[in-house]
Amino acid sequence: MITDHKVIEIYCQIDDFMIDYDAVIKNAGIISDRRLKLRKRKFRMSDSEVMTMMVLFHLKSYRNLKEFYSTYVCKHMQDFFPKTVSYNRFVELQKRVIQPLSVYLKLRGLGKCTGISFIDSTPLKVSHIKREKQHKVFKGIVEKSFGTMGWYYGFKLHLIANDKGELFDFLITKANVDDRQPLKDKSFHDKVFGKIYGDKGYLGKDLFDKLFTDGIHLVTKLRKNMKQKKQEFMDRVILRKRAVIESINDVLKNICYIEHSRHRSFDNFIANLIAGLTAYSFLDSKPSVKIQNMLPNIGIS
Known part of the structure; x- marks a missing residue:
């Protein structure tokens, strides 16, 4: 309320x-x-x-x-x-006010990296996939792509959050952009340090090596057909808590309402998205992972 x-x-x-x-x-x-x-x-x-x-x-x-x-x-x-x-x-x-609101979000609305970060991408549908041919508002701007929920037509929002549930960076791309592509750009991960946890979509030796050179340790689960490598116990524990950023996506879409299919212009889409992300920063309760409370339970001091 x-x-x-x-x-x-x-x-x-x-x-x-x-x-x-x-x-x-x-x-x-x-x-x-x-x-x-x-x-x-x-x-x-x-x-x-x-x-x-x-x-x-x-x-x-x-x-x-x-x-x-x-x-x-x-x-x-x-x-x-x-x-x-x-x-x-x-x-x-x-x-x-789109420009000043965007500046406010970047300078005062985002959190800071704590050394433990979570990354994920989520689709932003602008139209039902069956109506992509008739959709004119974003013609030539958006693309269709295939995700975990099937084909969709729209954009892709890439988010990085800390263990407190605070967003500290985001990026909007076309739907068909690979999840790993934004991380290859230093300007997207320049606020990140320590470890960043992602899903299997971020697997890639080139990306791992590039981030490691920049002082960032990328941690993901491995596919079944890959040679299993040893992971630190805490990494395996925190990977199980990676769902926190999926909870953030759920809050952004169902509470902050950043996604709908009634946009009449690109300006309207950007205004709705920026205002929704700003509104999230004002929420008193955010999905979070209490890392410090996990340490005594697993016998680590």
Whole structure:
């Protein structure tokens, strides 16, 4: 349940960030001559308010943004947002705050690596596979691919989380991109140190050697037809807890609602995804692995 205190907390954190963000843009941003001539009129709703509403939508049980804004925000949150605009105008304002919300997520919404990390990818379907030929919104952008649940049409979201259940990096790719490909890019794993646990889809000697050179130990289960190698006892134990990141995927899709098939533009898709990931960072309870509590039970001090 989202309390009034939680709403104020979300707004204050976002608004404090926007004060710093606007100052940086004003001092270091590049403004064209055309923009200098435009009338500098303040919007009825501030960017902080729009961003807060976008995050709240993903923390509530609503599955329709128009219903959430029209029946909940405009009627029951007038004390927090007294200067609401029409729904069509709100949708326009959403596009304006995609960039600052993305920066907020990257700088203040993500956690930090603790030395024990979990990696996984999850499909983001934008349309039913049977309607891929008729789908026009993402034509030429998305691809179809085969996953554990069969064929799907959309994107793929790659996530890295720590043992506390906090996301500290993410990447969006086309659906047909190999799970190992993002890890080969140093910019994706530059925040990772220690050990990172993945499923069998991350098996690969080249990837293991590359990550090991960068100071990262990749740990995965082995396939049945592979020569079995000895693994440390703690690695085998933590591998059994790798399902924590699959629980995170479940929370993102069913609570934070990052996936649906009603997008009308790519901007709408990005806004929905970024707001959903930001909403996850505000959850008080996240799927986690209590590593320290596991140590006494297995006889390790």
